[in-house]
Amino acid sequence: MKKLIAQVMALSFGASAAFAGGPVVIVEEGQPEVIAEKPASSIGILPLLLIPIILCVALCGGDDDPVE
Structure with missing residues (x-):
């Protein structure tokens, strides 16, 4: 039983060591997008x-009535 557990542990640790690491992927982040907000009243006060x-x-x- 101990031999079986030892073999399973050795396989599991060996498999995890084989997959450790891997390629390093560097993702460059772009500039943050700036969104201008619209004013609360888009009509303005002039038409009002x-x-x-x-x-x-x-x-x-x-009045167009003549004065008497």
């Missing part, structure tokens, strides 16, 4: 200000 101004000009426009 222009809409009320245009509505006011259209609705509160000058």
